[in-house]
Amino acid sequence: MLFNRIVSKGLAHYSYLVGDKFEAVVIDPRLDCEVYVERASSEGMRITHILETHRNEDYVAGSAELASRTGAQVWHADSQWDYRYGLAAKDGQKWKTGRLEIEAIHTPGHTSGSMSYLLRDPGGLPWVVFTGDVLFAGEVGRIDLMGKDKAPEMAGLLYDSIFRRLLTLGDQVLVCPAHGAGSVCGEAIAERLWTTIGLERLHNPRLLHTDLDAFVADLLKSQPERPPYFTQMEKLNLEGAKLKRLPDPKPLSPKDFANMVEDAFVLDIRRELDFGAAHVPGAQSIWKDGMASFVGWYVPYEKPILVVTETNEPSEAFRILLREGYDNIAGFLAGGMLGWHMSGLNSASIKTLTVQELCRMLDKELYKEGPDSIHILDVRSDEELRKDGQVPKAQHIHVTQIPGRMKEVPRDRTVYVFCGSGLRSMIAASFLERNGWKNLAVVLGGMAGWKSIKCTISK
Amino acid sequence: MLFNRIVSKGLAHYSYLVGDKFEAVVIDPRLDCEVYVERASSEGMRITHILETHRNEDYVAGSAELASRTGAQVWHADSQWDYRYGLAAKDGQKWKTGRLEIEAIHTPGHTSGSMSYLLRDPGGLPWVVFTGDVLFAGEVGRIDLMGKDKAPEMAGLLYDSIFRRLLTLGDQVLVCPAHGAGSVCGEAIAERLWTTIGLERLHNPRLLHTDLDAFVADLLKSQPERPPYFTQMEKLNLEGAKLKRLPDPKPLSPKDFANMVEDAFVLDIRRELDFGAAHVPGAQSIWKDGMASFVGWYVPYEKPILVVTETNEPSEAFRILLREGYDNIAGFLAGGMLGWHMSGLNSASIKTLTVQELCRMLDKELYKEGPDSIHILDVRSDEELRKDGQVPKAQHIHVTQIPGRMKEVPRDRTVYVFCGSGLRSMIAASFLERNGWKNLAVVLGGMAGWKSIKCTISK
Amino acid sequence: MLFNRIVSKGLAHYSYLVGDKFEAVVIDPRLDCEVYVERASSEGMRITHILETHRNEDYVAGSAELASRTGAQVWHADSQWDYRYGLAAKDGQKWKTGRLEIEAIHTPGHTSGSMSYLLRDPGGLPWVVFTGDVLFAGEVGRIDLMGKDKAPEMAGLLYDSIFRRLLTLGDQVLVCPAHGAGSVCGEAIAERLWTTIGLERLHNPRLLHTDLDAFVADLLKSQPERPPYFTQMEKLNLEGAKLKRLPDPKPLSPKDFANMVEDAFVLDIRRELDFGAAHVPGAQSIWKDGMASFVGWYVPYEKPILVVTETNEPSEAFRILLREGYDNIAGFLAGGMLGWHMSGLNSASIKTLTVQELCRMLDKELYKEGPDSIHILDVRSDEELRKDGQVPKAQHIHVTQIPGRMKEVPRDRTVYVFCGSGLRSMIAASFLERNGWKNLAVVLGGMAGWKSIKCTISK
């Protein structure tokens, strides 16, 4: 028997490969789907079915691609939408794979047609339920995808799906959702990689509201922003994306890269220190592990993308872009910034400072007013502000909202960008720099560092 | 947060690496312990504690070795025995690793001092219990290790440990035992890699006996054999085995190999077809994936071991031998049997036949009597015979009991050795060949094949 | 600077990746060309040119495919033929890659338009010459590809190319040919992986004939057979083969495999012992490392291919088939022969025996005559017979000629098939079995084993 969770890092996307004897089933595959083909094959199993828990909106599904490679049947949830390929799964429908059985459970709420899939083990006992974006560890699915106006209705459906159809499976059943901690599909997803119906029933903060109205009210209170790229993903996933092959790396000499900059979007995936020290003028910073979460907010689909890395190995970054629907990757900077500088090309920099320095500055300047007073821009989420506290006098705009709200950031003073660690700060700072801000500084260590030093500010 | 199960294939041994922030804990490490060091380190975590669930008897524990590499503290269960290293864990004792907490729960029964360890997640909730050899998926631990006479008493302790201390943790808690399906520590272990307290409470056949007496009676009814190597393992594990480095592969030319055969034990880890077709005279067959289960029954500790493989890559086999306490590995046959034959060295063979051929022979000879009648030796377990049925007129001796009971096997007729697939048959056949039997044949496909063909025998 | 030889095992095909600064050139790429893309990219180099030494006949060239992945220009030799893509290289033409320079040298003889390429190092000195199939280590190219009748003329051209254009480069220049020992393109290629103009001038047996007539006469004396698949390769290489992606592994359950056998070609790539012990009835044996040399002689292009391996990892085998132009691979037998037998499917076997047994039989039967006398079929090459000697009374048909000359092999007696080791014997034996021969046996160890035992046959 084969039971594999495949984690797509960054996305915190989970897909599953389940098999027995000579057959296997994949739940919610990603586009770069060779991992399923190879693992199943190395177990001597042929993938016969692909099951989707819902029409995905946060990444490109690999169902059509995987079907074309293996001959497997695709079964869609959300059959209210018009798919160009595959079949519509129905509540109660069953599939066999070797001695295992899988049964569809209609669990609307995240979308109207969301399905969960209950896996029974060779002995026939309910063992694992794949809950898609309906129920996560410590969180439930977002309810705004059918439109903000429909959110209350969807919240009600979600309540029924969870309390009447999932919790009733029994505390002992394992819960395997489509996302883990770090996903945009649920900000408060808990870190436990493995969970159960009982753990969720007892400890999921959303489910502590056992009353319908309280449950709905709690959900409506804290709704996340809708990323602009969801629309693109939804469209692709109805059409069925195909992949000729993984994108080739395409090294570009510094001169060639420089010549292409004007018509392209430069994405620098190095960390905050390197980027701060020197970057291609006009580059947008998004460090590699943050790409899955943030490219959809910052990187346009229309322009070719030029990637800057530390090394000559951009493949993982290209793969992440692919999963987010970016298929126009022009290449990467061969030799990195070292090569850039050795070719005599000019670079820009963004100042970085430690929390100790910030503390000293605040101590001196906190009570100053006017154009030369210090300005702090905190790009963390509301949730983080609530949980981890704030720095004095900081302006708060979440990192994903900077592009839409940049006008609120002053241009005439040094802006000290602040987040949890310094990584998201550099995203925001580089965006502001691209849009003409001149005096920017990123605070290294962010709130984690700040709390450690216990800065005291004299009156 | 880091939560990793490390599976030692063949042994079906599970160990666990759990960590958070800059610290990690290992539960029941194996001797070749670089896997823990490397994974923890790649997460930036230092291993600070090593917890044992019991004094292991079926493999060499890596606690002493891992402690010497990392500086971690070793905490033993079974402190009734005299360890040369480490400290004694106590019921209720707690350890912190980052934001996680682990608590010892005394769960005697498999051994008197067995400990389970309850892991609480960063929010403090009971999440996973490491149950060692006390509770498996679909099975419980064996109770004969303190002596056959003490088995009833141990069974009673096990009852209390499981029903009063483990099941009371709640159906929702995940259960992480020290072994999975295929281990000698529990013949009927279920295939589900992940399980929960609730799944065991509801479906573990042992736990369906909720009454103490019924539970004990059921356990005493089916006690597995005690492998001869347990004594060696127990001794090593009290002393604390160390490992200078993994054994080097040591290729031997066919001539050098041939010269060493006389004073060594030749272990051939190829599959049944290759071995049957040609093998070094005097070699014992144990196919690679069966090594962990069977070397302890067949391979002596006193002699240097010579290994025959198909390729020049014996490292995994050497590693399995190491885990079973064999540290005198003389080398492997460079170039495999092809090189052996090309050097003009002679080989032996054991006949193989298909189930179709067996069926035809049985049809012809079933009712013959006397010295020229067909003799079938079935080396499967009682459990398999019960579950999968039998072939007509077969003698039954479990593969592990062949060395002790070979006198019961006739020498004057062709012995057709039979198991589930042909693999274990070749172990038995090669053992008999080494001990002078001349007419041996192995049935390919075994009971799996036999059942598929629906052989009908005319009267 | 980057200088890489890429070896395609089995084919003994050598291609080369040469680069400097941000650019690279590939000489004679193979179809599965991701190796060039990835290595060049990891050095930060873009592949700008692809140079062919000749229109290849023994494998599918990857020039068109690599060009479509990288945008590189393809430069063909043999511009007398009508290529559907790429440009025609001219004698004396030069290319730059970083600080390196490459110059084309027209060296006809193997084909009319064969080119060698001289690489100059950053200091401008003649450093390496890529000689394609014109000059190998210890051998020269075959001269029969333009037709047997043109062989004398081609031999003369080859003489000029080697003596006037290559040897004159100087003894110190490194020679990098398109093949190494084991290729069908030159039976006597020496084992030295690295060689020089001087080493060839002094030691290549062909070049010891410094006189034109002697050189030609020597070449005409020993002309190898033309494999039937050359025609297919030549056609593909003028058209420019493309590759969507590497073939997926496609596991087939034993039942599915069995159902497809009738309309497919079953290719068993296991070694001689496994195949002899049991194989799918009707399967053709070609052990994996022998595939590149022998599939073209035995495997038809028209039928879907079913592959039998020991494990569930057929990818390397599929890759070899691809390089030889086979793109209709139906799948592989999941679970190997163990799974086959466990599914109750029947198998065939071919007897194997040791050289000791052969010796005893010859001793007994050598001077027998008539239908029950022993018949030995030696499938080695003329060259091997000359060099390594013969067994008494053997019939000699080279392994590649068995399909065309099988009628010469007696059907009424046991045929003992003999080669250098037993591997090629099983190719021939399985072919005969497929064509109705009943009594076949393969001699393990072949001539290597035979010579080691010094068999004496009494009169």
Added chain:
Amino acid sequence: MLFNRIVSKGLAHYSYLVGDKFEAVVIDPRLDCEVYVERASSEGMRITHILETHRNEDYVAGSAELASRTGAQVWHADSQWDYRYGLAAKDGQKWKTGRLEIEAIHTPGHTSGSMSYLLRDPGGLPWVVFTGDVLFAGEVGRIDLMGKDKAPEMAGLLYDSIFRRLLTLGDQVLVCPAHGAGSVCGEAIAERLWTTIGLERLHNPRLLHTDLDAFVADLLKSQPERPPYFTQMEKLNLEGAKLKRLPDPKPLSPKDFANMVEDAFVLDIRRELDFGAAHVPGAQSIWKDGMASFVGWYVPYEKPILVVTETNEPSEAFRILLREGYDNIAGFLAGGMLGWHMSGLNSASIKTLTVQELCRMLDKELYKEGPDSIHILDVRSDEELRKDGQVPKAQHIHVTQIPGRMKEVPRDRTVYVFCGSGLRSMIAASFLERNGWKNLAVVLGGMAGWKSIKCTISK
């Protein structure tokens, strides 16, 4: 036949594994010698002999270690010294490995007892000569190791060794030295990875002086500095270093790391941009690929070493330290500088600037005099200055001489450190920072960038 060059990057150290049939020989192994054991074994070859070309001074030889793992015999050159292990090779001595033969050729000059080893191929022809540190591609060995006073005498011996014993082997013979481009053992080693006697005779600039006196004069003219660590290496190599196992990675939390800083040496192996942006106060910068060349000049043997990397994967760095004889590695900073800052620990920074900025400053300040004028410190080699030109008014001290000559660097002005790319500049700058210099800046891109921009300075 097996012929493998094993490259230890950074060191630009070449060792060789040569084998045939069931035996293999290693020339000049490194200390972390599992690579030889594994490759030989995967070919079915046992390492029987280890040959040293000379007593190495620039890395720790692995002969004693490899011998203890394989049972191979060690044969030393330089038997004038007192080895604690192994045997003394003699001029003309021969060894067999399979069908290959190796012969010792006494070639003094680099050391008095240096040996070259001539390898004959299976046909007996002189094929490859292993020249150790006597003859490199484009360079010859240094002659100062027996003392500066003995250099003229050694130069004479070297002349004889090369002209009388090596060049006489014939132009066609391949030359395999112990180092390639980038080694401290020969500054001007050419980039060609493969070379021949003829290529060296015709193009090696040292060998263009065919007259003894001219050859010696040329050598004496340009003698490299003797690194301080050579003494340590020489001692270790006479004793025979052993290795229990590769050093474990040892992650340290930022707090633990910070607590250990005072008594340790902090080595930061990140690149110039990261280091410049933020580093642990007191850290010495040596980027990873520069470690082999520079740790011996900057890192003391007495103190425990703490390593700062970008990631949690310090193993390669630890391996390089090991090869240079550093066995007291206290650990690495878990989580890198991101973790450091998030723990609220303070960091230092060194300014970086582009060549464009340098140009503008020079334009403004070149003709200023006195304490506020710009000061450029160029740390490139004499050779580079000669070849690539200079920047105006720069002070020149080679990077390896900074520790001994730092007093010459002004403390009262901003020092702009300059090299070929910016990497070595950061080594020098961080050293000065550790020694109290306050105003330091590193020029990104160095001379490569400088030449590209064609800076014009107004008068």
